[in-house]
Structure formats: structure tokens, C-alpha cells
Amino acid sequence: MERIYFDNAATTQLDPVVLDAMLPYLTGKFGNPSSIYSFGRETRLAIETARKSVAKILHANPGEIFFTSGGTESSNTAINAAIKDLGCTHIITSPIEHHATLHTVECLHKRDGIALSYVNVLPSGHIDLAHLYDLLKGAEGKCLVTLMHANNEIGNMLDLWEVGEMCKEFNAIFHSDTVQTVGHYPFNLHKTNVHFITGAGHKFHGPKGVGILYINDSVKISPFIQGGSQERNMRAGTENLYGIVGFARALEMATESYEEHRRYISDLRMYMVEQLESHIPGVVFNGDLYGRSLYTVLNVSFPRTDKSEMILFNLDINGICASGGSACSSGASTGSHVISTLNNDPDLVAVRFSFSKNNTREEVDRVVAKLKELI
Ligand SMILES: Cc1ncc(COP(=O)(O)O)c(C=O)c1O
Incomplete structure (x- = not known):
């Protein structure tokens, strides 16, 4: 894998x-x-x-x-x-x-x-x-x-x-x-x-x-x-x-290569938005998706179900690295102080996907297909 x-x-x-x-x-x-x-x-x-x-x-x-x-x-x-x-x-x-x-x-x-x-x-x-x-x-x-x-x-x-x-x-x-x-x-x-x-x-x-x-x-x-x-x-x-x-x-x-990377990664991010919207019902995006925002970060909330609660764990089992809270501050998923400040909706589970020049559309397709299966 x-x-x-x-x-x-x-x-x-x-x-x-x-x-x-x-x-x-x-x-x-x-x-x-x-x-x-x-x-x-x-x-x-x-x-x-x-x-x-x-x-x-x-x-x-x-x-x-x-x-x-x-x-x-x-x-x-x-x-x-x-x-x-x-x-x-x-x-x-x-x-x-x-x-x-x-x-x-x-x-x-x-x-x-x-x-x-x-x-x-x-x-x-x-x-x-x-x-x-x-x-x-x-x-x-x-x-x-x-x-x-x-x-x-x-x-x-x-x-x-x-x-x-x-x-x-x-x-x-x-x-x-x-x-x-x-x-x-x-x-x-x-x-x-x-x-x-x-x-x-x-x-x-x-x-x-x-x-x-x-x-x-x-x-x-x-x-x-x-x-x-x-x-x-x-x-x-x-x-x-x-x-x-x-x-x-x-x-x-x-x-x-600022401009080249920015264009490439922005496209990839918007491609993932489209794919998530067409394949996962109830998905919502956190932050100013279309406005003043990093082109590298996509924060997504999924409806909370028994399955989506385990989403990061299940993504990991399938070889997909993404994070919940601030991944750079801890390994544990303790919830995010940022997401809870914005929207303390207990019916949603937030996941951050963040991209680089090394990612591809094919990877986005595989992640979205896996999310569809897992949620
Ligand atoms: C916004 C922000 N500030 C600070 C840090 C901490 O940086 P470092 O881990 O290099 O000390 C990070 C992530 O690691 C970050 O994303």
C-alpha cells in the first residue's frame, strides 16, 4: 500500500x-x-x-x-x-x-x-x-x-x-x-x-x-x-x-517557484473540494474557503457517525496521513481549539488535509473514494 x-x-x-x-x-x-x-x-x-x-x-x-x-x-x-x-x-x-x-x-x-x-x-x-x-x-x-x-x-x-x-x-x-x-x-x-x-x-x-x-x-x-x-x-x-x-x-x-506551486496546489485543493461535494453528502468546509486563505490547507467537516468518529484512525490504516487538531503539537487527537472556537457543532467531525507540490489528482481521487467508503 x-x-x-x-x-x-x-x-x-x-x-x-x-x-x-x-x-x-x-x-x-x-x-x-x-x-x-x-x-x-x-x-x-x-x-x-x-x-x-x-x-x-x-x-x-x-x-x-x-x-x-x-x-x-x-x-x-x-x-x-x-x-x-x-x-x-x-x-x-x-x-x-x-x-x-x-x-x-x-x-x-x-x-x-x-x-x-x-x-x-x-x-x-x-x-x-x-x-x-x-x-x-x-x-x-x-x-x-x-x-x-x-x-x-x-x-x-x-x-x-x-x-x-x-x-x-x-x-x-x-x-x-x-x-x-x-x-x-x-x-x-x-x-x-x-x-x-x-x-x-x-x-x-x-x-x-x-x-x-x-x-x-x-x-x-x-x-x-x-x-x-x-x-x-x-x-x-x-x-x-x-x-x-x-x-x-x-x-x-x-x-x-512560488507562482508555479501556488497554481498547482490551489488547483489540487479546489479539485478535492469538488470531489468531496459530489461524493460525500453533508460535507462542510471550515474557514474562508474561497477567500483569504492558504492554498495549501483544506479543513473539512463530516457528519458525525460511528464511522466518521474513527475517521483519522481509519485513514491511517489505509495509508492516508491527515490530521484532526493541531498535528504539529501532539500525536493525540484532543480536538481542536480552533474548530471549537469557530463552530462547536457536536454533530460534525473536522479533518485537515494539507497539500504540497508532491501531491497529485490521482491521490485526491483515492482519498475521496476511501472517504466515501469510510463515512
Ligand atoms: C502556525 C504554526 N506556528 C508554529 C508552529 C511550530 O513550529 P515548530 O514546530 O517548527 O516549532 C507550527 C507548526 O509546527 C505552526 O503551524
Whole structure:
């Protein structure tokens, strides 16, 4: 049985070209980037070349890009720094953020008494920007606004520019979890009023365990890991050399074919919508399917029956990978805080299918045929 992988929002397959770029740094070129002899300088150069390339793609300055272990570390760092170093005393977020954000802000609220407000989510799954404006207007003290660019479960996208301008008006710090969009959409950080964004290599065919934190030049934060001068004294510890090289190569490759991949994957997603609508009675789609949404994510609810309750398990038995709640945060199906915020209908069971350039229409046909049988 050949496996069908429809869980690309959880993670993607490493591209062989990216692996090729990484291999020399896993084998012969192993010098410590902090060593002063040429063998070390060679790997230092690889890291700085990667940083420049990432900065150029995102339209940022190289000094604004910090390599981290991934999206979770980047968001934790940005949020904590906004409180500790930038004078924020009030956090505004939404109930449908990734747990990397939600658990961090909840901890700051409970442990340190930082004020915390949740902006309303509209039935479409979009953030209520009028409510955000009111929260900013009514807040006492400096605010941190942390809102994700694209929701990893339903795919809805935020207008970064608009929220950035709103934050500017109220002198608020703006952090956006862009883990689902870096490598999938173009960015121009020189023109966007955002202080922190995040990225994770494994979401766009790069390696796991490596990511970026963008910190706008206008804000200065203190070191987030102590003990060495790496990452310009901000994040100590010998760098994930091959990961960083792989991150940059994967981002370069994604950038070269943005449009081609976007077209191909969007078509595939809409093909699955058509097939589901014609073969599965009672199917409904979560999020803003035809509007501002990731082209990679399709969140579907099926009528709840004895059979559909076991859907993920049965898909797995049939070699099909999809997810229920946030697959990247746990193996267990504990239900989704995003779906329950949007629509707490006990008669529906939600499944997220997420696609990559490696998926095909034939796979969609096989998954829909299997769903028809299973539901
Ligand atoms: C939106 C979002 N934010 C953050 C993360 C966490 O990233 P990482 O697992 O690389 O730490 C993920 C998924 O893993 C995600 O989808």
C-alpha cells in the first residue's frame, strides 16, 4: 500500500536538492563556525551567506534575521522579549493562535500578571479587526499584538499590512507567527510594519529543527540564550550549520517557484473540494474557503457517525496521513481549539488535509473514494 501524505501543514518532505546542499556540512565541512582558522571560517561564511539569502528573499536586512530551532522558539522569544525588553504590559491575541503563542501568553498572564485580551473571531474564521481597533484604543499601557499570518488549521489569512498600520497608530509592538506563510508567499518586510515574524524550515521542504526569528532593526532586545557570541551575541550555542544551510536553500527553491506551486496546489485543493461535494453528502468546509486563505490547507467537516468518529484512525490504516487538531503539537487527537472556537457543532467531525507540490489528482481521487467508503 502506497502512503498518501496529505499533512503538509504539519511538516513537509525534505527536498533532495536541499539535502544535497546540506550534505557537505554533515560530512567534510564540519569546522566550528566560531573557530578562527580557515576550516571554521568556511562554515561561518556558509551561515552568513544563508542569512544574506534569507534576508534578500524576505526584503529584510541580514542583521534582522536570527536563526533559531523553529517556529516555537521564535514565537516564545519574540513574545517574552516584547514584555521583558520593550515595555509591553498588555498582550492582545486571538483564541485561534498556535499553542506556541497561546501557551506563552497564558504563562505571562498567569505567572507575571501581564494583561491579556482576546480579539473576537468572526464566523468566517477571520479576526475581527474592528474589535482589535477597539481593544488597542481602550488599552492601558503599551500593547503587544500577536496574531498569526495564516491559521495552520483552517488556513485563514490576516492582512499583515493592515494590522501593522493599526499597531503603528497605537505605538504597539506587532509579532506575527508566519510559520505557514514563509516559503509559500512573498514578503516585503521593509514595507510592512511588523516587529517580529517567524519561520520554520520543515514547512517548505527544508529540514526540521531550524527556523528564523526576524527582529526589525527598530527594536532592540536582550540576548535570548546566554553563553556565547553566536548569532551576534543574541543566541548562544554552536549553530545548526547544516540546518541553516538547508533552510536557506529550501527558501530559495520555494521562491524560485512560488507562482508555479501556488497554481498547482490551489488547483489540487479546489479539485478535492469538488470531489468531496459530489461524493460525500453533508460535507462542510471550515474557514474562508474561497477567500483569504492558504492554498495549501483544506479543513473539512463530516457528519458525525460511528464511522466518521474513527475517521483519522481509519485513514491511517489505509495509508492516508491527515490530521484532526493541531498535528504539529501532539500525536493525540484532543480536538481542536480552533474548530471549537469557530463552530462547536457536536454533530460534525473536522479533518485537515494539507497539500504540497508532491501531491497529485490521482491521490485526491483515492482519498475521496476511501472517504466515501469510510463515512
Ligand atoms: C502556525 C504554526 N506556528 C508554529 C508552529 C511550530 O513550529 P515548530 O514546530 O517548527 O516549532 C507550527 C507548526 O509546527 C505552526 O503551524
